[in-house]
Amino acid sequence: MKRQLVVITGLSGSGKSTGARALEDAGFFVIDNLPLVMLPDFLALTDHGYEKVATVVDARSSDFLGDCQEVLQSIKAEGHKVDVLFFEASTDDLVRRFSETRRRHPLVQKEGIIAAIDRERDIMSRLRSLATIILDSSGLTVHQLRQRVLASVLGSAEHKRQLQLQVQSFGFKNGLPLGVDLVFDVRFLDNPHFVEELRPKTGLDSEVSSFVLGQPDYQAFLDKLKDLLFFLIPRYSKEGKTSLTIGVGCTGGRHRSVAVAEDLGPYLLGTGCVVQVNHRDLDKD
DSSP, X not given: OOOEEEEEEEOTTXXXXXXXXXXXXXXXXXXXXXXXXXXXXXXXXXXXXXXXXXXXXXXXXXXXXXXXXXXXXXXXXTTOEEEEEEEEOOHHHHHHHHHHHTOOOTTOOTTOHHHHHHHXXXXXXXXXXXXXXXXXXXXXXXXXXXXXHHHHHHOHHHHHTOOEEEEEEEEGGGOOOTTOSEEEEOTTSOOGGGSTTTTTSOTTSHHHHHHHHTSHHHHHHHHHHHHHHHHHHHXXXXXXXXXXXXXXXXXXXXXXXXXXXXXXXXXXXXXXXXXXXXXXXXXXX
């Protein structure tokens, strides 16, 4: 099986951890501090497993960096797509980051942090020369750096498709869902629970759906909700968010919220995101 492999490397404090988390959220299997010489064995062991793999390689593996070019060439020769993503930053930025986090530079000795940074630049220069992507994180926020990582590795088109939308119906009487980002209350709509022939049914049944969606106020609500979501979703994606849960609530979570969530889902496919609809309280009394 052919893989997409990303080697995440660069200077300590320059953003490798941010890059690793971004790729992990995008579906990569991420390994920290795996010596490059072990990569061919790892890929062989997972031949029927992960299609996207990323590994973090830094100065902690300096004893194994001498053969990096040969290792990467052998992996490419097997047909795998390989990118070397090298993170760097200005010395001033690196010194400030270590000062703010109170972390110790992994190579610091008696000579101090600036000398340690210079020594690490020298150690990592071989890998930098092999880099297919170089990201300078100087002056960038975590969100900005995350966006650049995803755009560089996945390409701008695939990056835009990374946001996962989940529309979840629920009943307020059972509490708010955990992890919900946006909540919309549809209890202003007439309740099918009080219509005897509709009470035993759910929002998945056409009779209940027609009753809810056919109400005069519903179309106006849907138009305003679509306008809001179509405004927000691209901006959440631009900010680097990879998942968004939209809660739609009614009293019990069986009628109105279910019908509205089912109706909203197909509209959201127009955002270019992956959309899932689920119903937390559908089977509750």
